[in-house]
Structure formats: C-alpha cells, structure tokens
Amino acid sequence: MSTAARRPTDGPDGGTSVTETVIRLEDVGKSYGNVRALHGINLDVRQGEVTCVLGDNGAGKSTLIKIMAGLHDYTEGRMLVHGQVTHFGSPRQALDAGIATVYQDLALAPLMSVWRNFFLGKELHGPLGMLRVAQMKQIADSELRKMGIVIPDLDRPVGALSGGQRQCVAIARAIYFGAKVIILDEPTAALGVKQSGVVLKYIVKARDAGLGVVFITHNPHHAFLVGNRFVVLKLGEVSLEAKRDHITLEQLTGEMAGGDELTALEHELRDLHP
Amino acid sequence: MTTATADEGDGRVAARPAYARLLSFPAIGALIGAIAVFVLFMAVAPPFRAIDNSGTILYQASTIGMMAVPVALLMIGGEFDLSAGVAVTTAALAASMIAWQWSLNVWVGVLLSLVLALGIGWFNGWLLQRTKLPSFLVTLGTFFILQGCNLAVTKLVAGGVTSPRITDIDGYDSAAAVFASDISIGGLHLEITLLFWLVLTVVAAVALTRLRIGNWILASGGDEASARAVGVPAARTKTGLFMFVGFCAWLLGMHTLFNFDAVQTNMGIGNEFIYIIAAVVGGCLLTGGYGSVAGASLGALIYGMTNLGITYAGWNPDWLKTFLGVMLVGATLINTFVRRQAAKR
Ligand SMILES: Nc1ncnc2c1ncn2[C@@H]1O[C@H](COP(=O)(O)OP(=O)(O)O)[C@@H](O)[C@H]1O
Numbered sequence: 195m196s197t198a199a200r201r202p203t204d205g206p207d208g209g210t211s212v213t214e215t216v217i218r219l220e221d222v223g224k225s226y227g228n229v230r231a232l233h234g235i236n237l238d239v240r241q242g243e244v245t246c247v248l249g250d251n252g253a254g255k256s257t258l259i260k261i262m263a264g265l266h267d268y269t270e271g272r273m274l275v276h277g278q279v280t281h282f283g284s285p286r287q288a289l290d291a292g293i294a295t296v297y298q299d300l301a302l303a304p305l306m307s308v309w310r311n312f313f314l315g316k317e318l319h320g321p322l323g324m325l326r327v328a329q330m331k332q333i334a335d336s337e338l339r340k341m342g343i344v345i346p347d348l349d350r351p352v353g354a355l356s357g358g359q360r361q362c363v364a365i366a367r368a369i370y371f372g373a374k375v376i377i378l379d380e381p382t383a384a385l386g387v388k389q390s391g392v393v394l395k396y397i398v399k400a401r402d403a404g405l406g407v408v409f410i411t412h413n414p415h416h417a418f419l420v421g422n423r424f425v426v427l428k429l430g431e432v433s434l435e436a437k438r439d440h441i442t443l444e445q446l447t448g449e450m451a452g453g454d455e456l457t458a459l460e461h462e463l464r465d466l467h468p
Numbered sequence: 469m470t471t472a473t474a475d476e477g478d479g480r481v482a483a484r485p486a487y488a489r490l491l492s493f494p495a496i497g498a499l500i501g502a503i504a505v506f507v508l509f510m511a512v513a514p515p516f517r518a519i520d521n522s523g524t525i526l527y528q529a530s531t532i533g534m535m536a537v538p539v540a541l542l543m544i545g546g547e548f549d550l551s552a553g554v555a556v557t558t559a560a561l562a563a564s565m566i567a568w569q570w571s572l573n574v575w576v577g578v579l580l581s582l583v584l585a586l587g588i589g590w591f592n593g594w595l596l597q598r599t600k601l602p603s604f605l606v607t608l609g610t611f612f613i614l615q616g617c618n619l620a621v622t623k624l625v626a627g628g629v630t631s632p633r634i635t636d637i638d639g640y641d642s643a644a645a646v647f648a649s650d651i652s653i654g655g656l657h658l659e660i661t662l663l664f665w666l667v668l669t670v671v672a673a674v675a676l677t678r679l680r681i682g683n684w685i686l687a688s689g690g691d692e693a694s695a696r697a698v699g700v701p702a703a704r705t706k707t708g709l710f711m712f713v714g715f716c717a718w719l720l721g722m723h724t725l726f727n728f729d730a731v732q733t734n735m736g737i738g739n740e741f742i743y744i745i746a747a748v749v750g751g752c753l754l755t756g757g758y759g760s761v762a763g764a765s766l767g768a769l770i771y772g773m774t775n776l777g778i779t780y781a782g783w784n785p786d787w788l789k790t791f792l793g794v795m796l797v798g799a800t801l802i803n804t805f806v807r808r809q810a811a812k813r
C-alpha cells in the first residue's frame with residue numbers, strides 16, 4: 195500500500211521539472227447568480243514555488259481556491275491542469291489530480307490520535323481490515339520529522355497539539371498522499387508569531403520538496419517571507435501581480451492596505467482630530 | 469530556518485507523565501467505579517459474597533452488556549438509538565408470532581426476526597441520512613412506532629398482551645439450546661448470555677481499536693464533515709452501527725424468548741436509557757468520537773452489581789433509579805475531568 199503514496203523527497207521528477215506549471219488560470223471568472231465574485235484572473239501555480247494570494251475580506255480569495263479545489267466550478271475563462279482544460283466536479287477529483295486543500299477547519303478529528311488522523315481514510319491494513327498500527331505510527335513519525343515536526347507521542351489526540359502543529363499534520367498528510375499542489379487557506383490567521391513561524395518553515399520545506407504551494411493570507415509580512423510570486427485580489431480582480439524580484443515588502447503592504455485609500459483615510463482622520 | 473526542531477525546543481511537549489497516559493484510557497473511570505461498587509457491596513451485603521448470587525449478578529450484567537456494547541459503538545460513532553430497548557421485544561415477538569401464526573418451524577421465525585431487526589437498524593440509519601435530523605429525534609420516533617406495533621400486532625395475532633407460548637412448536641428444542649442454554653460450574657450458574665456478552669465485547673473492542681472500521685467510527689463521530697472530506701464513508705459506517713444494534717437486539721430478543729417461552733409486549737421500555745448510562749459510565753462522550761467498548765461492559769457490570777447489591781444489602785430497591793441517575797452525572801463529571809487531564813500538555 196505504501197508504494198501508492200509518493201514521498202516528496204524521492205519523487206520521480208527530482209529537481210528537473212521544478213518550474214513545471216501544474217495549474218494555469220486564464221481569464222477565469224466566477225459569478226454566484228448575479229454576484230460577480232471573480233473576474234479576469236490569470237494565475238500560474240508551479241511546482242517548487244510558493245504562490246501567495248493576498249486580499250482583503252470579500253476580495254474573492256476563498257472563491258479562487260474553491261475553484262482549484264473542486265468545490266465550485268468557474269463560469270468564465272478556462273483552467274488548465276497539467277495542460278488540460280479541466281472542470282472539477284468534486285473535491286475528490288481535484289485530489290485525484292494531485293491538488294490537496296487544507297482548509298482552516300483542517301479536516302482533523304480532534305479527539306483521535308495523531309497517527310490515526312494522519313492515515314484517516316487511507317489506512318494501511320491487512321486481511322479483515324486489521325490496521326498495521328506499528329507501520330503507520332512509524333511512517334507518520336518519519337514523515338513529520340522529515341518536515342521538521344517532532345511529536346513525541348503519536349497517541350496523543352490531535353486536539354492537544356498546538357495550532358501550528360495541527361496545521362503541519364494536515365499539510366504533511368496531504369503531501370504524503372501524493373499531492374503535487376497544496377492550497378493553504380489562511381493557515382496562519384489564527385496563530386501567534388511563534389506558531390506562524392512553524393507553519394511558514396513548513397511551507398518552505400514543502401516548496402523545497404518540489405511541491406507547488408498556494409498560500410492564501412491576509413498578512414503581507416508572512417507572504418513576503420516565503421512567497422515566490424504574489425497576487426493581490428481586490429473586489430474580485432487582480433490588482434497586482436508580481437514576482438518576488440520585482441517588488442518590495444513596502445509595495446506589497448501598500449497594495450494590500452489599499453495605498454491611496456489609506457492616504458485618504460489618513461486625511462479624514464486628521465480632519466476629525468485636528 | 470534549517471534546524472529540524474520546530475516545536476520540540478520549547479520543552480513543554482516533551483514526555484507525558486505516566487499517570488496522564490493511564491488516564492487516557494477511556495475505560496479507566498469505569499474500572500475504578502466497578503472496583504468501588506464491588507468493594508462496597510462485598511462489605512455491606514453478605515449475600516453478595518455467595519457464589520450462587522454471582523451467577524445472578526453476571527446474568528443481569530450480561531443482558532445489559534449485550535446491548536451496551538453496540539450502543540457504545542454507536543455513541544462513539546456520534547449517534548443515539550432510543551429504540552434499542554423496545555427493538556429487543558420486537559425481535560422476540562416477531563419470531564414467536566411468525567412461527568405460531570403460520571405454524572412454521574421456529575427457526576424460520578428466528579431468521580425472519582433477524583431480517584426484521586437488521587431492517588429496523590437500517591431504517592434508523594436511512595432516516596437519519598435522509599432527514600438530517602438528530603438521531604435522538606429520529607430514533608425517538610422509531611421507539612414509539614415499535615412500541616405501538618409491539619402492542620397492536622400482538623393483540624391482533626395473540627389476542628392479548630403476551631405472545632403465544634412456543635414450547636410445542638417445531639425446532640423449539642434446538643433453538644432453546646442455542647439461545648437459552650446454561651451450565652453450572654461448582655455451584656456457579658452461568659447463562660449463555662454471558663458468553664454472548666464476552667464475545668460481543670471482544671469483537672467490538674478489537675474492531676474499534678484495531679480495524680479500519682474502528683478508525684471510521686471514531687472519525688464519523690468525532691468530525692463527520694472532516695471524515696467525509698478525506699474519503700471516509702461516514703453514512704455507511706453509521707448505518708452499519710445501527711444495524712449492529714439491531715443484530716444485538718435480535719440476539720438478546722431470542723434469548724429472552726427461549727428463556728421465558730413467552731414475551732410481554734411492554735418489555736424493554738426504558739432499557740435504552742440503561743444501555744446509554746452503561747456506555748457513558750464506560751467513558752463514551754455524548755458528543756461522539758470518543759469512548760470504549762470495554763468501558764461500556766464495565767458500566768453494565770456496575771449496573772448488575774448495583775441492581776442486585778441494593779437488594780442483597782437489604783436497602784430499599786425503590787432507590788435504584790435514583791442511584792443510577794447520581795452515578796450517571798458523577799461518571800460524566802469524572803470522565804470529563806479525566807479527559808482534560810489526559811489531553812493536557
Ligand atoms: N456562495 C456564495 N454565494 C453568493 N455570493 C458569494 C458566495 N461566496 C462568496 N460570495 C461573494 O463573493 C465575494 C468574494 O468572497 P470570498 O471569495 O469569500 O472572499 P474572501 O475569501 O477573499 O474573503 C464576496 O462578495 C462574497 O459575498
């Protein structure tokens with residue numbers, strides 16, 4: 195069974211194809227009835243790169259990842275997955291295409307142990323469904339260690355882990371079970387500085403292992419620490435698209451905060467408190 | 469950035485103390501409770517120490533335990549079954565009246581009753597999925613439906629509130645040997661339900677902790693949406709659990725039928741709560757996703773010891789239900805406390 199799961203470090207492609215584009219969006223748009231949530235989105239998700247998607251509340255970030263994760267279909271443009279025009283009918287189909295999504299609510303059962311959660315739905319078992327407990331614990335342990343997460347007792351319930359560790363278990367699981375692209379929906383939003391660091395390190399490790407990472411965030415500082423390319427959404431459209439070399443943290447922060455709008459606000463506030 | 473220690477270094481997650489590991493067994497509270505109840509009645513109730521009374525206590529415990537086991541699994545899977553008590557009576561009535569009405573071999577009635585009991589379980593699961601209502605409500609409906617059927621159909625067929633006697637029907641002897649035999653070992657009188665109970669406990673405990681289906685049960689009860697998202701067939705798992713309750717209700721129903729040869733239509737009402745109490749005392753969370761089969765069986769043993777211990781001690785048995793209620797609340801508090809300790813970092 196374990197042969198079916200691809201490990202990131204011994205994948206067949208090695209380092210040669212790290213810049214391969216896995217997902218390409220061309221003028222993609224999405225309307226909910228007469229609400230146009232997304233319009234004219236162009237985006238490349240490549241292996242070995244972290245693509246950061248930033249934007250204010252309601253900008254369309256979640257809608258964008260739901261399209262790639264197979265929860266919603268798009269209504270304009272086209273989405274290419276491995277070069278093929280693709281419409282996902284379900285999250286299952288996206289998973290089968292190697293696109294795994296880790297939502298903020300994580301898809302972990304809090305009272306179950308770490309190793310049971312790691313293998314949930316993909317248990318290693320012998321005849322009559324007998325679980326291979328020792329083997330699963332060993333794999334979970336080595337996969338987590340490989341990515342820098344050390345959990346001394348894998349029988350501990352997932353709910354007892356820190357928020358950062360929980361995120362990492364969910365991501366490690368997606369990677370172990372063959373994801374080529376992982377989409378992370380605001381993984382650092384609910385975390386403190388230290389725990390965010392754990393997750394950000396993990397994102398870098400996943401990238402270096404050759405995965406494509408789509409990192410959704412509010413936080414330009416977090417994005418700038420790990421991102422290779424940045425897409426800022428505003429009211430459902432791309433307001434800025436840049437590679438890391440072509441942008442500074444100040445520009446990114448300014449774009450996020452809505453540059454001009456912030457200056458206007460500053461003036462307004464100054465008028466209120468002379 | 470390159471050091472491999474992400475969280476290890478802060479020293480708070482290192483080793484869990486031994487007592488925390490011990491407390492992380494869900495059944496630990498029930499084990500302590502069973503020992504306490506045992507010691508109590510050994511001290512205050514002389515008849516409790518008599519060997520022939522042990523058989524009676526174990527019989528009581530086994531008839532509760534046979535149902536507490538599947539009810540506990542179902543609760544760990546996140547659902548309730550309030551029809552579990554009357555379903556036992558339905559199974560027994562169905563077997564006897566099918567065989568009696570059409571003058572069939574009693575085994576035909578026994579097998580059709582099995583189909584019926586599994587069907588009731590399946591219906592509960594199906595109704596739950598279709599209506600998306602809480603199982604508490606869905607099975608409350610089934611509880612009343614079955615209770616009405618038990619009375620009405622029996623009156624129609626047998627003309628009273630007791631099922632017809634089946635001792636003269638073909639196949640009675642072999643069926644009685646299977647479902648209601650007993651043995652005596654040196655003054656200790658043991659009914660076959662003890663064997664049923666032990667086998668069910670072992671099978672269910674192994675399934676929960678060592679089989680893939682156990683993982684699915686824990687996940688379906690713990691976080692159904694998440695379980696579905698990673699490909700766990702939560703709906704089928706739950707329907708299977710309801711059908712397991714149905715199977716055990718049938719087994720206990722057959723024992724009841726062949727042990728007493730006739731069944732009262734109002735039997736079993738209220739027992740569903742005793743099964744749930746045994747499961748909760750055994751460490752099952754009402755919210756699902758956590759619990760123990762062995763714990764539920766210990767809960768049944770506590771019930772058996774208490775039920776008879778109160779009588780043996782010469783106390784007024786009218787207080788039994790009060791005692792059970794106190795025990796339920798107490799056990800829930802202890803289990804909640806224990807779980808917090810176990811989860812502590
Ligand atoms: N299921 C839906 N039905 C109708 N409108 C929706 C739905 N989901 C999102 N929207 C709208 O689409 C826009 C983008 O939302 P969303 O993608 O959730 O933004 P973000 O994740 O960036 O906060 C919002 O105006 C929101 O109200």
Ligand SMILES: [Mg+2]
Pocket residue numbers: 255256
């Ligand atoms: Mg969102």
